[in-house]
Amino acid sequence: MGRKPLKNDSLPGSLDMLILRTLSRRDLHGYGIVQFIQQSSDNELLVEEGSLYPALQRLELNGWIEGDWGVTANNRRARIYKITAAGRKQLAVETKQYAKLTLAIARVMEAE
Amino acid sequence: MGRKPLKNDSLPGSLDMLILRTLSRRDLHGYGIVQFIQQSSDNELLVEEGSLYPALQRLELNGWIEGDWGVTANNRRARIYKITAAGRKQLAVETKQYAKLTLAIARVMEAE
């Protein structure tokens, strides 16, 4: 099927929320975050690594996530990220904001 | 109430769709498009003029809308835009894409 995955440039600004939400479930490394988002979106969302790593740095700078070097299940060296308390608050804020925004857009799209 | 309108930087990429959708209902000038989006979104979406006019130029360059100088109901000189056939096709494409994207995001947000 012609199911090209959507790049996230269709909707910038949602990447932070997706990462925070992913980490709110379990600690994970960058590569794993990409895979989780891809799989849980039914292979429709593709996060480029060139978007991901800068995003992780952004989030860490803001104190919303914390990364430490560790080892994955496959015995690979990786930077394991976990969400902070501030990150959970931020996730709540962004989730709410996103809902408001998509509702507003839906209103415009459906107006007479 | 503290109802600050959302700027559209929360969701870039949706502006073109909103403009096309607005013009798919009636011909309108830029200022009127801003007002329509604001009102139909219940005052939650605020399109800055610095975003709008470049967007209109983009859309016209792509052949999705056409503008002509005219006069508004208030006897003001204004550039009246109308959507083209290609613009309607593009609107359909973007609407579909947007639905796909928000569905994919919802899946990630709700995954276990």
Add this chain to the structure above:
DNA sequence: GCCGTAAGCTAAGAATTCTAGGTATGGGAC
């Protein structure tokens, strides 16, 4: 030993938005 894959990273460019200005003019208040 080789190679594919997991895993991390960066630089340069493209695209879109905001900020913060500017211009022009119609109509109402005075």
Add this chain to the structure above:
DNA sequence: GTCCCATACCTAGAATTCTTAGCTTACGGC
């Protein structure tokens, strides 16, 4: 008549985010 507000258009520059297109390291199977 003059002033001012709202309507209406526009642009330049900065900021942000994303993509493209690379590079690097190291595990484990063959």
